[in-house]
Amino acid sequence: MDERTRTAVGLGGAALLVVAGTLATGYLPSQPRSQLLAGALIVAGFALGFFVLGEFELPE
Template identity: 85%
Template sequence: MDERTETIVGLGAAVVLVVAGTLATGYLPSEPRSQLLAGGIIVAGFALGFLVLGEFELPD
């Protein structure tokens, strides 16, 4: 895959994670464990988006 395709796929996956986490806050029970899971999904989506855009680098 070329770099442009990888960026589009990565940003698409990040959007899916953020939307899924946001929807999960409404569908999951209001227990702390469930809400932490939904929040973790949202944070993972933002982290993936920043990683794909090159805002930070992972150590080798």
């Protein structure tokens, strides 16, 4: 898989996580555990997007 394909798939996955987390805030019950799950999806989406764009790197 080349760099452009990896970036496109990564950003697509990040967008999917952010959208899923946003929609989950409306569909899940308004209990703290459910809203934390939805928030975690959104944060994971942004983290994946920043990682794919090369804003930060994981230590080896």
